[in-house]
Amino acid sequence: MKFPKLAASLVLVVGVSVSLAACTSATGSSSAASTATAELTSAQTACVAAVKADVEASTAVTALVAPTAPLDLAKLSGKTVWFITVSMNQFSTDMATGVQAAADAAGVKIVTYDGQGAANRFNEGIQQAIAQNAGGIILVGIDPAVVSSALQEATAAGIPIQNTLNSDPSDPVPAGMYDNFTSDFTKDGENAAKWALVDSGCTADIVSLYSSSVGVWQKMYDGAKSVFDEYCPEDCTFTGLNVDVANVSTDIGSQLGTALQKDQNVNYVYPVWDSATPFVAPVLAAANSKAKVLSRDGLQVNLDAIVAGDQAMTTAMPPTAWIGWAAFDDIAREMTGSALLDYVIPTRMIDSTNVGDGSASSTFPEYDGYADAFTTAWKS
Amino acid sequence: MSASTATPTATNPPPLKHDFTAPPKSQFSWAGFTERWALVGGLAVLVIACIIIFPQFRTASLFTTMVNAQSLVLLLGLTATVILRLGDFDLSIAQTMVATGAIVAQLVKLGVPAPLAILAGLALxxxxxxxxxxxxxxxxxxxxxxxxxxxxxxxGLSYLITNSRIISGIPDGFVDFARSQLLGIPLITWYAWILVIVLWYVYQRTPLGRYTLFIGGNRNAARLSGVPVNRIRAGAYIVSGLLASFIGICFIGYFGAVDPSVGGQYMLQPFAAAFLGATAISVGRFNAFGTVAALYLLTVGITALQLLGAQTWVSNVFYGVALMVAVTAAKIAGSRRGGGQAK
Structure with missing residues (x-):
């Protein structure tokens, strides 16, 4: 059979190709575009001036958010809190770690339930929690509309359910839930857009990737677009790509690739969630685009990319484990009948100027030792 | 190799001889020609129409972008045909790709030399x-x-290996292996095209390729004819796994990171490409060039829709309808020919 010879030849061809490719290495040059330095028009100057203060405020160090009132730990004794998440991705895993640590400190049992991205699993998780007499449920990233009947059952059983990272703080609390524990996603989208305006001197040509099926992504997209519409309607371009959330990895490649061909002046790409950035990188490389990448969440992967110069900015939340502590504190107060502290998860835009070494100590220095702040307040 | 059908009768006619390892004898017919090349012709017409309508289609960079975006799906689709030709499925290839990427990335991060990490990935x-x-x-x-x-x-293994996290910081060597460009086209696309040629050669020009077709058409008949059915099927699964793990190495280079959650996103598209490919060139049979042509037809169509500003759902409908039409056509063609593979 001649196949082995052919295979050997092909391996040789590949080897030669790889050698040749060294001339056009994918990692040979920086992907970061230079900041606009051209002379600004009066309109552009006014645009930058209008948004610069907000950018400076949202890149400044964020104060620690921690409870100031005590918590009746005795009332929590023997209780169980269910942590039900849309899927056990990196964020959920880290948040669960924080919830578990807080629960351990409070003497509460935690049950973690992975929704595996399936609505039937979300409902099943809530129903299991009801059946096992849960003291409370932290529902992370799950649209209340798809679990409405389960929420009714939980309400009937007297189980408080927290709506976590699924809305803006000011949105109405969904029926069957007691609180929105979340960030201001619309404002985060607005601030990211303002960052791009300042960075570009109000000449930004941005493509934003989002999915309309994820409510908070739509909010960020809407927020960013509103800023471009308001402050830079003439000199800037804002394009939205609504990607299929079930096929993000392939859909981004297809849609973004086409968008970059359609408009070769794109200088910013803004996927509104951090874990999309790996899918953006090969598209930019193939298109030889030097567009800067912005995103949101502040995953360590993305902070490291900013340190390495591979990403321009991410809107970061405090250490994810802190979010777990705060979420637990919030539901514990509801379970014990204490007044809620109306937490809003703060965010900080992190770029090359304030990323430091990318560690939590660099990006959120006020959050060092946050666990002590919680336990001290609980026992005060 | 030749085999005879053992069909003793009262009159004992001479056994029928059929050399199924030989290429099929072809008698030209316009109907057959049209059937074989309709999809390829459709691709050509679509490309020409797009070149006329959209200025972006007059640039090489758009074609580069299109083929680059489909490289992983094409690699997986071609790998899927290895088992599909035998009348079986291997749904695990996408997740083998991700798990391999996770193992290699994690080992490299732990300081294991890249060659050893790659070997571990291929071993998986x-x-x-x-x-x-x-x-x-x-x-x-x-x-x-x-x-x-x-x-x-x-x-589950991928989540375990990565501790449910995205692993980044993939060494430049892996990234260069996938993303460096040769003649303006990323290497990962070249790997896919090379695999097309290798599989075409095996499927069309070797006895092994004929055996796989025979096994897929009628396993019992193949066994009775002396074809080592089980050995070939077992070997095909190993080849499929090995190819999937090679794609895993391309995968970490292509994205420069490993997200353990993406396996499901690559599960169905390769099979769609393979089934669509069975409607072209060797109609009713899973084949390499057909898979390429079908995938690129879909890509060009979807790109054109995107340039027209179509919403995401339009692309999904286009993809789904094209798949239904094509698979139905393949089923009809396969039934007419007998021994076909596209079931």
């Missing part, structure tokens, strides 16, 4: 292939169920 592919072969060939579990199980188990 072989092990997955062996397990699938054991379940499907040796024990007789339905291939769909067995490899769905492998897929699910590998998904």
């Amino acid at each position: 592919g072989v092990i997955v292939g062996l397990i699938n072969a054991l379940l499907v060939v040796r024990i007789g579990v339905d291939s769909f169920v067995a490899t769905l199980g492998s897929f699910t188990a590998l998904s």
